[in-house]
Amino acid sequence: MRKGVQSFSWKGIAVFSALVISFPFLFSSSFYLTKATFAGIYTIVAVGLGLLMGFAGQISLGQAAFYGIGAYSTAILSTTFGLNPWLTLVISLAAPALLAYLLGHTMARLHGYYLAMATLAFGIVIHVLLTEWKSVTKGASGFFGIPKIELFGFTFRQGISYYYLVWAFALIVIILSLNIIHSRIGRALRSIHDSEVASGAMGVDTGKYKMQVFIISSMFAGLAGWLFAHMSYSISPGSFGLNGSILFLTMVVLGGGTSIWGAVCGALLISAISIIVHTAGSHVSFITSDFEQVLYGFIMMLIVIFLPQGLVPAIASKLKKQKQKSARANKVPAIGTVKGDQNV
Amino acid sequence: MNDSIQFLISGLTIGSIYAIVALGFVTIYSVTKVINLAQGEFVMLGGMTMFSLIKLGIPYFIAFLLTVVIVMAIGWLVEWAVIRKAKGADPLSLIILTIGTAIFIRGIAGMVWGKNSVKVEPFTNDVPINILGASITPQSVWVMVFMLLVVLVLYFLIEKTMLGKAFRACSVNPTAARLMAISPKKMSSLSFALSAGLGAIAGLVIAPIMFPSYDMGIMLGIKGFSASILGGLGSAPGAVIGGLLLGVIESLGAGYISSGIKDAISFGVVLMILLIRPFGLLGEKNVGKGGL
Amino acid sequence: MSSLLQVKNVTKRFGGVVANRNVSFTIEGKNITGLIGPNGAGKSTLFNMVSAVFPPSEGEIWFENKRIDALPSYKIAPMGISRTFQNLQVFKKMTVIENVMVGLHTRTASSLAAAAFRLPRSRKDEEFIYENAMEVIKFIGLEDLIEVDAGNLPLGKLRLLELARALATKPKLLLLDEIAAGLNHQETLEMSELILKIRDRGISIFVVEHDMDLVMRICDKIIVLDQGEKIAEGTPKAVQNNQRVIEAYLGAADEKELTV
Ligand SMILES: Nc1ncnc2c1ncn2[C@@H]1O[C@H](COP(=O)(O)OP(=O)(O)OP(=O)(O)O)[C@@H](O)[C@H]1O
Ligand SMILES: [Mg+2]
Numbered sequence: 001m002r003k004g005v006q007s008f009s010w011k012g013i014a015v016f017s018a019l020v021i022s023f024p025f026l027f028s029s030s031f032y033l034t035k036a037t038f039a040g041i042y043t044i045v046a047v048g049l050g051l052l053m054g055f056a057g058q059i060s061l062g063q064a065a066f067y068g069i070g071a072y073s074t075a076i077l078s079t080t081f082g083l084n085p086w087l088t089l090v091i092s093l094a095a096p097a098l099l100a101y102l103l104g105h106t107m108a109r110l111h112g113y114y115l116a117m118a119t120l121a122f123g124i125v126i127h128v129l130l131t132e133w134k135s136v137t138k139g140a141s142g143f144f145g146i147p148k149i150e151l152f153g154f155t156f157r158q159g160i161s162y163y164y165l166v167w168a169f170a171l172i173v174i175i176l177s178l179n180i181i182h183s184r185i186g187r188a189l190r191s192i193h194d195s196e197v198a199s200g201a202m203g204v205d206t207g208k209y210k211m212q213v214f215i216i217s218s219m220f221a222g223l224a225g226w227l228f229a230h231m232s233y234s235i236s237p238g239s240f241g242l243n244g245s246i247l248f249l250t251m252v253v254l255g256g257g258t259s260i261w262g263a264v265c266g267a268l269l270i271s272a273i274s275i276i277v278h279t280a281g282s283h284v285s286f287i288t289s290d291f292e293q294v295l296y297g298f299i300m301m302l303i304v305i306f307l308p309q310g311l312v313p314a315i316a317s318k319l320k321k322q323k324q325k326s327a328r329a330n331k332v333p334a335i336g337t338v339k340g341d342q343n344v
Numbered sequence: 345m346n347d348s349i350q351f352l353i354s355g356l357t358i359g360s361i362y363a364i365v366a367l368g369f370v371t372i373y374s375v376t377k378v379i380n381l382a383q384g385e386f387v388m389l390g391g392m393t394m395f396s397l398i399k400l401g402i403p404y405f406i407a408f409l410l411t412v413v414i415v416m417a418i419g420w421l422v423e424w425a426v427i428r429k430a431k432g433a434d435p436l437s438l439i440i441l442t443i444g445t446a447i448f449i450r451g452i453a454g455m456v457w458g459k460n461s462v463k464v465e466p467f468t469n470d471v472p473i474n475i476l477g478a479s480i481t482p483q484s485v486w487v488m489v490f491m492l493l494v495v496l497v498l499y500f501l502i503e504k505t506m507l508g509k510a511f512r513a514c515s516v517n518p519t520a521a522r523l524m525a526i527s528p529k530k531m532s533s534l535s536f537a538l539s540a541g542l543g544a545i546a547g548l549v550i551a552p553i554m555f556p557s558y559d560m561g562i563m564l565g566i567k568g569f570s571a572s573i574l575g576g577l578g579s580a581p582g583a584v585i586g587g588l589l590l591g592v593i594e595s596l597g598a599g600y601i602s603s604g605i606k607d608a609i610s611f612g613v614v615l616m617i618l619l620i621r622p623f624g625l626l627g628e629k630n631v632g633k634g635g636l
Numbered sequence: 637m638s639s640l641l642q643v644k645n646v647t648k649r650f651g652g653v654v655a656n657r658n659v660s661f662t663i664e665g666k667n668i669t670g671l672i673g674p675n676g677a678g679k680s681t682l683f684n685m686v687s688a689v690f691p692p693s694e695g696e697i698w699f700e701n702k703r704i705d706a707l708p709s710y711k712i713a714p715m716g717i718s719r720t721f722q723n724l725q726v727f728k729k730m731t732v733i734e735n736v737m738v739g740l741h742t743r744t745a746s747s748l749a750a751a752a753f754r755l756p757r758s759r760k761d762e763e764f765i766y767e768n769a770m771e772v773i774k775f776i777g778l779e780d781l782i783e784v785d786a787g788n789l790p791l792g793k794l795r796l797l798e799l800a801r802a803l804a805t806k807p808k809l810l811l812l813d814e815i816a817a818g819l820n821h822q823e824t825l826e827m828s829e830l831i832l833k834i835r836d837r838g839i840s841i842f843v844v845e846h847d848m849d850l851v852m853r854i855c856d857k858i859i860v861l862d863q864g865e866k867i868a869e870g871t872p873k874a875v876q877n878n879q880r881v882i883e884a885y886l887g888a889a890d891e892k893e894l895t896v
Binding site: 053057059061113114116117118120121122124125128129131132242246249250253286288290291292293294295296297298299300301304305308 | 379426429430433435436437438439440441443444445446447448449450451452454455562566569570573577602604605607608611612614615618
Binding site for chain 1: 687688689708709710711712713714718719721725726727728729730731732733734735737738739740741742744746747748751752753754758761762765766782783784801802805
């Protein structure tokens, strides 16, 4: 391990994988399994969006559109044209990537609010097309008859096998993302946050990396869409509208976009909240889906006001401070530098 | 020909609403540099509150005024309880904050009023007027009249009164404003109350045409936001032009192509315009970074 | 000897303000050039144009016989120009070593895909980056602080960190904008030693500095700006005795540092 450098640790991945693997043994009911499978799908989207928001400093209010494009590409190609889902996975990744590339050219020139507008508009256009292009998407009632994914004669059906399939992909996505942020490109992206001028002076091509991260995040969303489509027998445009985009946004905001694990935790927490609300809803009358929305809104407000970086980075920085404090108490010299604090 | 006039009229009607909502965005943005994505919820609250007040048996005109006051109070509350607490947040966080506020308000509205659309009586009778072979409902006329009224009143308020001067001082230089005994905090509250009032008026005049429901705010808010971005963020004339333009594009799209894809057409146009002129039609090049 | 940097008739306007007016000069290799002038003379503006933060309104800038004034700023570092910032632009949320590692960005090229899949190429780059960053850090003398977040450093260390980061790009020309501002006497002395050591490594240095002691001691040549215009150029001795320079400094009431 290199001292002072954020780097990849297999420990985190190993612990997390162990949790993921053991979950079905602890909660084997199909309700929990389905929710946990969805949590995996959301994790994939959230990690991508987290990269975009936390590392490229861009906001996307249209992430659900990429998710939808991934889902519909594979649904249409595998059902209407009978292609193998493994083949259509390529399209589910490439189509969002291509659109992100085109949209990215506008993004390179748009800042702040204008960018929010562009992704918002994009999301709405895609949602409308999914709903209205009935000859291809079968419209608002949804596209059905989507085949299952098979591998070496094994069919992944909703339930335990699909849970493991989804989480295998989610883990791959997490590992790839961690690798990215711990590389020269990850540091370049982090540097943009603190000083874009200095980044430029160090030779970091800001626009190029923002574009690449946008494309990656759209591909992750596309992958999630692919997984979603083949899990269910049918999909409908309702899952890919503005509410979806806001849901993903809430996950990243809650967990914290400046850390990959933050996005993961955000996705898991929101999934857990939805389970709790669902369970409570069958006992208490006023807890409805509106209540869930109120809760998400409330979470967003609280987090932005009290923990703007999100849960995980906030906790991490707290732990770090504590560590430094105890280190100072133990007179470990390496950190004795903080004495200069007052001079800054 | 008749068709196109008909489409134009309905486009200008809905465009007037977008314009009022967009002016609400501009009012808040120019004072606080916050983009309030909960703006559409004020419109929804306007329509729904009116419905409830009338149902309580309150006379139409009084209900109208009361609605404006109530929604303004809510706008003030939103600023005081939410926005003010996050001062100094970056644009990204502010967007998230106001989205959170929006879905919070919408969720509460859903729990209070339920999911159904409600009906509000028009201001005056319902008999359509014929102009150049196209028919226009009196309520549409009211919508446009109110839009013009709003523009006039806002113009007067901003250009001719102390309040306007204070607003502008805050937007240009909050520190200097404070030195001149203008409280940016107070102005921020006022700007939220004012634009909530604008939202309420939009909601009131459109209610008889649109059958308000708890979830109407989000789309109206986005359209108003688009209109203000189209016109160039921060420009009031731009907001009005952007709003009317968006309304007309949408109505022509719905009329000549398909009402289902009207949103795709209008937002497609928004995307195109942002591509060609990333700073909007009348915008300055350096706005849009916001929140600074 | 062909010149390293050529600034030809450069003018920069900000709205009505003319920050630089028709400035021309050249910088030869392997020595230290000073750029001085009263506050607001346009020194930082000139640096910003050489490092392509923004383009000049008029005029041309050439580096090693290549025109650079229309390039985007990220293309400047790989050509061999690096800089520090008067108003400190460190990456606060990154550690000292990570800051310096960003300086090595352009000396490596592995792609996003290589990073994501940890291809051998990316691993090799990471190793190269870390080793070279460590080397620069040792040269500057920050090795005890590598794990500290830059945001927690005192001013003196921040200036050193900026210097280390700039050096990491392996520049041929190093622009230092008031690198000693805010440093105490001891730190300033150490800084000037460091600058001389860097020069001895064959790197040309272009410094903006208000501390005249420092400037007169280390510079081989000095350029003087006043109100955007170049009013003098020459050896420290010659500049010190130049009548226009003395007037410019006496005219600027808040400038007291010139000890003639
Ligand atoms: N980005 C900018 N926009 C507008 N005006 C600017 C900008 N940068 C510099 N100026 C103006 O240009 C003039 C020169 O500024 P500059 O920062 O180059 O001076 P300087 O010589 O570096 O001064 P100092 O010694 O205080 O650092 C000043 O009048 C300043 O206000
Ligand atoms: Mg300067």
